[in-house]
Amino acid sequence: MTCPPARAARTGRRTEPTVIGPLHESAHAKINLYLHVTGRRPDGYHLLDSLVVFADAGDVLSLHPAQRRPETGRPEIGRPEIGRPGAVGLDITGPFGAGLVADGDSNLILRAARLLRAELDDTDLLAPVRIVLEKNLPVASGIGGGSADAAAALRLLLRAWPGRAPTRERLMALAVELGADVPVCIDQLPARMGGVGERLGPAPALPACGLMLVNCGEAVATPAVFRARAPHFTPPAALPAAWHDVAAMVRDLAALTNDLQDAACMICPTIRTVLQVLETAPGCRLARMSGSGATCFALFDTPQAARDARDAVRRPGWWVWAGGLHAPADQRVTA
Numbered sequence: 001m002t003c004p005p006a007r008a009a010r011t012g013r014r015t016e017p018t019v020i021g022p023l024h025e026s027a028h029a030k031i032n033l034y035l036h037v038t039g040r041r042p043d044g045y046h047l048l049d050s051l052v053v054f055a056d057a058g059d060v061l062s063l064h065p066a067q068r069r070p071e072t073g074r075p076e077i078g079r080p081e082i083g084r085p086g087a088v089g090l091d092i093t094g095p096f097g098a099g100l101v102a103d104g105d106s107n108l109i110l111r112a113a114r115l116l117r118a119e120l121d122d123t124d125l126l127a128p129v130r131i132v133l134e135k136n137l138p139v140a141s142g143i144g145g146g147s148a149d150a151a152a153a154l155r156l157l158l159r160a161w162p163g164r165a166p167t168r169e170r171l172m173a174l175a176v177e178l179g180a181d182v183p184v185c186i187d188q189l190p191a192r193m194g195g196v197g198e199r200l201g202p203a204p205a206l207p208a209c210g211l212m213l214v215n216c217g218e219a220v221a222t223p224a225v226f227r228a229r230a231p232h233f234t235p236p237a238a239l240p241a242a243w244h245d246v247a248a249m250v251r252d253l254a255a256l257t258n259d260l261q262d263a264a265c266m267i268c269p270t271i272r273t274v275l276q277v278l279e280t281a282p283g284c285r286l287a288r289m290s291g292s293g294a295t296c297f298a299l300f301d302t303p304q305a306a307r308d309a310r311d312a313v314r315r316p317g318w319w320v321w322a323g324g325l326h327a328p329a330d331q332r333v334t335a
């Protein structure tokens, strides 16, 4: 893609967007180890206090240069949109891909791309790209898969598009515009989440532990769960600076709640069955719903203990994942 000639002459700058090779980002499942609804804003959004961690389970986003037909240099046939500077095409694959459409108004990846593009200078120099989403996480399920995808898309595009990146503060503001859960998904690190999701603080140091995620296959809409919740508020939790073992972590978490769990169980009663099955799984230390559901999680002493319990939990139509927490390399996004 070249700059329009007048603009190229005016700016005297490089006229070709940088061609980038395939880039990859993983978008990990977010788990709310507890979730207190502490209040409500005048606009109806709820104030939350939550300890958020990330599982090793996740979607994968790959970014490729947009395809062109070599003999003409024109955009790929049937994908005219993909040749324009800053254009982002999206292909969706993976076991849960069929539940999503690559639509610019609804898909959080394309919405993230549009928001970032509007933020950057020199959009003529943004290489057209194609993102491939491998959708491994169930959709609308309380583990923030869409939010994690949006955050991963922002990270990918910041790597792919040269120019002045937004400051971290601005990036977080863009993230919360996409959804309350998106800011915490930017770094994918354990965090104490406050406000409506935009206030992030340090989590207690966590012990290594095992984790199981179970989704019964019924999508649960977040707004409906917030609407159905009992109208009381819970104060923020008092947490230690560190949990040295799983027993200490589970003891403290057991005294806390997910304030959306009862409402989600009313909307989707199968969640109660999932929780009963998890509570009786060998080695389970704590079972609870994540976010607005329907996915539930169980904590185990080790990832292997979680994997060993998988067969006792599997039911037809249920998604069952077992492993550990996501342990990222230092990947804070800064500008």
Ligand SMILES: C[C@@](CO)(OP(=O)(O)O)[C@H](O)COP(=O)(O)OP(=O)(O)OC[C@H]1O[C@@H](n2ccc(N)nc2=O)[C@H](O)[C@@H]1O
Binding pocket: 032, 035, 044, 045, 046, 047, 048, 050, 141, 142, 143, 144, 147, 178, 179, 180, 181, 182, 195, 196, 197, 222, 223, 226, 290, 291, 292, 293
């Ligand atoms: C409940 C949580 C807890 O982590 O997780 P999920 O169930 O989505 O995984 C999140 O706060 C969800 O975040 P996210 O899914 O990004 O929410 P948004 O798209 O911003 O909002 C969807 C709707 O949920 C309600 N909502 C969301 C967040 C919040 N703090 N208060 C709210 O009342 C609002 O009705 C809003 O219209």
Ligand SMILES: Nc1ncnc2c1ncn2[C@@H]1O[C@H](COP(=O)(O)OP(=O)(O)O)[C@@H](O)[C@H]1O
Binding pocket: 100, 106, 107, 108, 109, 138, 139, 140, 141, 142, 143, 144, 145, 146, 147, 148, 149, 150, 220, 222, 291, 292, 293
């Ligand atoms: N890339 C995406 N992955 C998942 N959901 C998406 C995506 N883009 C848009 N959505 C929409 O976002 C909503 C929330 O999805 P998700 O983040 O998976 O669930 P939750 O907010 O319950 O954790 C769903 O209604 C879904 O249709």
